[in-house]
Amino acid sequence: MKNIITLNDLIIKAVEELDEERVIKLASKALKSGMDPLFLLDLIKEGVKRVGKLYEEQKYFIADLIMAGLIFKEVLELEEIKAQFQRKSDEIEGKIVVGTVKGDLHDIGKDIFKGLMEVNGFEVIDLGVDVPEDAFVKSVIKYKPDIVGLSGVLTTTVESMKDVVEALVQAGVRNSVKIILGGNHITREACEYIGADSFTNDASEGVKICKQLLKSK
Amino acid sequence: MEDAKVLQQERISIYHDIYDDRVPKRVPVNINLPFEVIAQFGGLDLRQAHWNPAMLEEAVDRICELVYSDVCVFMGSFRYPSFYHILKSQSFKMASNGYIQHPEVSGMYPEDYDYLIKNPYDCLVERVIPRLYKAFNPDDPIGFALNFAKSLLAYKEDFTLSAEIRKKMIDKYGYYPEGLFSENCGFTETPFDFLADQLRGFKGISRDIRKMPGKVAAACEALYPLVFKKGLPKKISKYSQVFLPLHMPPFLREEDFAKLYWPTFKRMLDEYASMGIRCTIFCEHDWMRHLDYLYELPTDTTLWFEYGNPKLIKEKLGKKHIITGLYPIMNLKTKTKKECVEEAKRYVDILAPGGKYIFNFDKSPLLLSDIKLENLCAVAETVRDYAVYTNPGEVAGMVFKKEDYKASALKNFESRYYISREEYEKLYPELSDFARGKLERLDDEMFDYLMFLLL
Numbered sequence: 112m113k114n115i116i117t118l119n120d121l122i123i124k125a126v127e128e129l130d131e132e133r134v135i136k137l138a139s140k141a142l143k144s145g146m147d148p149l150f151l152l153d154l155i156k157e158g159v160k161r162v163g164k165l166y167e168e169q170k171y172f173i174a175d176l177i178m179a180g181l182i183f184k185e186v187l188e189l190e191e192i193k194a195q196f197q198r199k200s201d202e203i204e205g206k207i208v209v210g211t212v213k214g215d216l217h218d219i220g221k222d223i224f225k226g227l228m229e230v231n232g233f234e235v236i237d238l239g240v241d242v243p244e245d246a247f248v249k250s251v252i253k254y255k256p257d258i259v260g261l262s263g264v265l266t267t268t269v270e271s272m273k274d275v276v277e278a279l280v281q282a283g284v285r286n287s288v289k290i291i292l293g294g295n296h297i298t299r300e301a302c303e304y305i306g307a308d309s310f311t312n313d314a315s316e317g318v319k320i321c322k323q324l325l326k327s328k
Numbered sequence: 329m330e331d332a333k334v335l336q337q338e339r340i341s342i343y344h345d346i347y348d349d350r351v352p353k354r355v356p357v358n359i360n361l362p363f364e365v366i367a368q369f370g371g372l373d374l375r376q377a378h379w380n381p382a383m384l385e386e387a388v389d390r391i392c393e394l395v396y397s398d399v400c401v402f403m404g405s406f407r408y409p410s411f412y413h414i415l416k417s418q419s420f421k422m423a424s425n426g427y428i429q430h431p432e433v434s435g436m437y438p439e440d441y442d443y444l445i446k447n448p449y450d451c452l453v454e455r456v457i458p459r460l461y462k463a464f465n466p467d468d469p470i471g472f473a474l475n476f477a478k479s480l481l482a483y484k485e486d487f488t489l490s491a492e493i494r495k496k497m498i499d500k501y502g503y504y505p506e507g508l509f510s511e512n513c514g515f516t517e518t519p520f521d522f523l524a525d526q527l528r529g530f531k532g533i534s535r536d537i538r539k540m541p542g543k544v545a546a547a548c549e550a551l552y553p554l555v556f557k558k559g560l561p562k563k564i565s566k567y568s569q570v571f572l573p574l575h576m577p578p579f580l581r582e583e584d585f586a587k588l589y590w591p592t593f594k595r596m597l598d599e600y601a602s603m604g605i606r607c608t609i610f611c612e613h614d615w616m617r618h619l620d621y622l623y624e625l626p627t628d629t630t631l632w633f634e635y636g637n638p639k640l641i642k643e644k645l646g647k648k649h650i651i652t653g654l655y656p657i658m659n660l661k662t663k664t665k666k667e668c669v670e671e672a673k674r675y676v677d678i679l680a681p682g683g684k685y686i687f688n689f690d691k692s693p694l695l696l697s698d699i700k701l702e703n704l705c706a707v708a709e710t711v712r713d714y715a716v717y718t719n720p721g722e723v724a725g726m727v728f729k730k731e732d733y734k735a736s737a738l739k740n741f742e743s744r745y746y747i748s749r750e751e752y753e754k755l756y757p758e759l760s761d762f763a764r765g766k767l768e769r770l771d772d773e774m775f776d777y778l779m780f781l782l783l
């Protein structure tokens with residue numbers, strides 16, 4: 112029993128230290144010795160959360176968040192995990208559709224935000240990059256998310272984001288979702304101009320805002 | 329025409345005052361708009377205009393007439409589709425709306441590190457460029473050779489066309505004639521950013537930093553002579569500048585920055601300084617954590633900031649370096665004209681005192697819809713008229729002397745794809761000096777083009 116406990120800690124720690132090889136080695140070992148894949152994922156998520164914490168404390172930076180995201184992805188690719196990866200819906204805090212808006216291909220920020228949302232219990236539907244407004248509308252109708260998250264870094268995305276909000280209004284679904292914007296260039300004025308509910312230029316703050324938005328729904 | 333000459337003299341003197349460490353008559357207004365914005369302004373189809381830069385002239389003329397700036401409002405473009413298309417570029421592709429897209433690419437794999445470290449130029453030419461430019465097809469060497477030559481012709485043609493437009497405008501409107509695209513200026517990246525950009529990609533490098541930091545450091549050392557040479561201006565004058573956009577530092581932990589980024593970056597700027605060349609560095613994103621490092625760079629480095637606290641920046645760096653940027657371009661879209669103008673005065677009040685300040689925005693707009701032109705004009709004119717000094721000619725802060733900087737003995741790189749003058753002497757003793765000099769210059773141009781493809 113003692114062994115297992117230390118293995119858990121080791122896994123979390125390896126993630127926290129961003130030691131990719133060690134994470135994969137330990138994870139494979141744990142799975143072989145019978146660890147429940149869902150439990151393993153929780154450990155990994157705990158590690159990623161700690162990375163997020165270190166980021167908030169300014170001990171880690173964006174390159175570290177990218178690395179944590181890569182490790183998370185790698186673990187999801189393990190055979191045992193792939194087979195099992197079906198979250199029970201009662202564990203889900205909320206559902207969000209995210210995407211980088213039309214004209215923009217930058218996805219580093221979006222992927223970081225997505226990763227942090229997942230480890231915080233959200234179901235994330237990721238539409239990718241350069242996503243036109245009607246793709247957002249379609250997926251809002253299809254998945255009925257609580258929140259729509261629009262990502263972008265280019266100054267031109269102010270218009271693309273506005274187009275998405277307007278398209279949601281047109282389709283009559285604007286009021287069924289909360290809309291949050293993410294990107295460094297977004298200011299309060301830009302957020303008002305776009306007509307979103309909230310904005311941030313920090314992924315972990317984004318997670319907090321999303322939790323609040325859920326409550327206020 | 330006469331007016332333009334007079335105005336040009338004034339512009340030359342305010343820029344030269346800045347670089348000669350004197351307080352100028354007024355703060356230079358350094359506004360450039362990219363190709364796309366001007367094409368849209370002229371109502372041109374971006375797809376056509378990108379293929380035919382000469383089309384832009386009328387729109388450039390009109391925008392120069394409209395927008396006040398001390399440098400040519402049209403900065404040209406690095407990204408014409410002709411040569412990228414011919415070379416089947418994966419890094420730069422024209423989108424359906426005519427915009428040149430730059431998706432994330434990774435032309436170098438982790439297993440290439442050892443070769444890159446040993447033979448950097450060979451690695452770039454043999455492995456990286458062929459992965460990013462599919463026209464480099466080993467199965468069709470003749471087709472490829474022809475296409476490569478064709479792409480170089482296209483590159484020369486399009487750059488010449490836009491340089492001609494710029495030259496006309498500089499004469500007509502009396503702009504400060506030197507700048508990013510002029511002969512005495514250069515453009516390059518730091519070794520680390522060069523590695524992070526098209527070689528490993530931003531995600532790839534983030535992983536390498538944790539998994540193989542030793543190789544990352546060695547790769548930066550190996551790339552150093554290449555990116556340094558790439559940046560060297562064709563002609564070096566007292567007012568030569570090398571421009572470097574800096575991407576990665578805000579994303580790195582301090583210890584990673586100190587170990588992996590800083591050493592070759594600092595050496596590069598020192599080495600340029602030892603030749604009398606000062607650099608303009610675009611500190612993308614937020615550099616507030618790195619101000620103490622920036623202080624260590626050679627005197628009169630022009631620091632173009634995107635974000636940050638202007639007061640603190642001025643206090644810490646304003647006596648040694650030239651500050652520019654910071655004014656949020658977003659304001660021009662979302663705020664009123666009055667607010668934009670007030671904000672411009674606020675930046676001037678903080679950053680102008682004591683000299684060593686050039687007005688610019690935090691970044692360039694990408695499309696015309698990013699800005700309200702009316703606000704842009706109002707801000708530019710406000711700075712011109714408001715940011716006037718009462719003490720022109722006084723010494724402005726610290727003074728740049730190239731003797732203060734030592735060049736590390738620049739080790740030239742060796743490669744079977746680059747023949748140096750000494751090698752030409754050995755290979756072709758029968759040729760005249762002139763002939764060998766010419767061949768060497770052509771090698772340099774080829775080097776320049778190949779490196780450009782990775783920038």
Ligand code: B12
Binds near residue numbers: 312
């Ligand atoms: C990396 C990068 C690239 C990479 C992108 C790789 C990738 N897969 O994303 C490459 C090299 C491909 C690239 C291409 C281009 N780029 Co670029 N790029 C950058 C760079 C260096 C960093 C951007 C980034 O990833 N930031 C880090 C992330 C983490 O920040 P973020 O996105 O804001 O995300 C954070 C928060 O906002 C939040 N968040 C993000 N999304 C969301 C979503 C929600 C819902 C929430 C709540 C939160 C949230 O979480 C994140 C973490 O806190 C910046 C300059 C810089 N140093 O900032 C330029 C920059 C963004 N690029 C720029 C440009 C111009 C381009 C190109 C157009 C260049 C060209 N023509 O050749 C192309 C554009 C292609 C396109 N159409 O998108 C300009 C934009 C200027 C402008 N006026 O907008 C910048 C600002 C550089 C500059 N200063 O000039 N780029």
